[in-house]
Amino acid sequence: MFTIIDEILAQALRFFQSFGWYVVFAAALWYFLQPTLRELKERRGLAEANDPARRAVLDVELKRVRAKQALEAAHAEEARQRRK
Numbered sequence: 001m002f003t004i005i006d007e008i009l010a011q012a013l014r015f016f017q018s019f020g021w022y023v024v025f026a027a028a029l030w031y032f033l034q035p036t037l038r039e040l041k042e043r044r045g046l047a048e049a050n051d052p053a054r055r056a057v058l059d060v061e062l063k064r065v066r067a068k069q070a071l072e073a074a075h076a077e078e079a080r081q082r083r084k
Contacts, residue, residue: 016023048054
């Protein structure tokens with residue numbers, strides 16, 4: 001059992017001896033670029049959310065829902081007036 005674990009650790013050690021600096025530089029690059037990448041992603045998401053074609057579909061749906069709510073409110077008001 002220990003020979004398997006020793007072999008895995010030895011392979012990991014050889015990997016880091018060969019490619020350790022690449023791993024360190026990649027981690028540092030990721031750490032410093034992550035805020036910029038996140039900002040770009042947020043900007044792209046905002047642009048997609050405000051796309052005129054998408055907004056047109058959502059505005060139609062919004063008007064439909066608002067009209068339904070207004071109708072329900074009018075019916076509720078009528079029912080309250082009848083109870084008085």
